[in-house]
Amino acid sequence: MRPFTQAFAAFTLVAPLRGTPIINEIHYNPEERGNSLEYIELLNTGEAVVDISGWKLAKDVKFEFPKGTKIDNGKYLVIAKDRKLMREFYGIEPLGEFKKSLGNGGGEV
Numbered sequence: 001m002r003p004f005t006q007a008f009a010a011f012t013l014v015a016p017l018r019g020t021p022i023i024n025e026i027h028y029n030p031e032e033r034g035n036s037l038e039y040i041e042l043l044n045t046g047e048a049v050v051d052i053s054g055w056k057l058a059k060d061v062k063f064e065f066p067k068g069t070k071i072d073n074g075k076y077l078v079i080a081k082d083r084k085l086m087r088e089f090y091g092i093e094p095l096g097e098f099k100k101s102l103g104n105g106g107g108e109v
Contacts, residue, residue, distance in 0.1 A: 021050050021071055023109060028102035035101045037089060038081040040109065044071035052077075057109050063098035 024043035029035075040061070044050050051070050057063045063079055071077050080086040080094040081101060087093055102109075 020045055021052060024076065026102060026109065032089065036082040036085050038102050039086060039094065040079050040098070040102075042071060042077045042079075044073055044075055044077075047073050049073060057098060059109055060103050061098040061100050061109060063096065066096070069095065 021042050021044050023040060025039075025041040027037070027039045027041075030037040040057070042052075049070050049072050051068075052065045053067045053069050055065045055069075057079075069077075078086070078092055078094040079096050079098050081098060083094050083097045
């Protein structure tokens with residue numbers, strides 16, 4: 001298992017609202033294995049479990065969070081470009097796979 005590489009996010013996060021799930025990390029343009037190791041990590045910054053069933057990412061990547069998807073307080077949730085490769089390379093089981101790819105020079109999620 002390899003450690004996470006430094007990911008540079010194509011966004012600026014300014015004072016997240018307490019208790020709101022946020023996009024905590026966007027790993028785009030990975031050095032290893034091309035775009036196949038892209039991932040997006042969400043963090044629940046609140047003190048309660050948050051149900052994100054039906055939430056969607058609908059710009060550069062496409063993903064809809066399935067019914068029953070919840071993020072525990074203070075916990076992370078990861079979606080990946082290639083679920084199997086993410087598991088093999090980082091030892092992490094992502095929730096699912098997104099369609100399309102993250103832009104390497106900027107974009108919208």
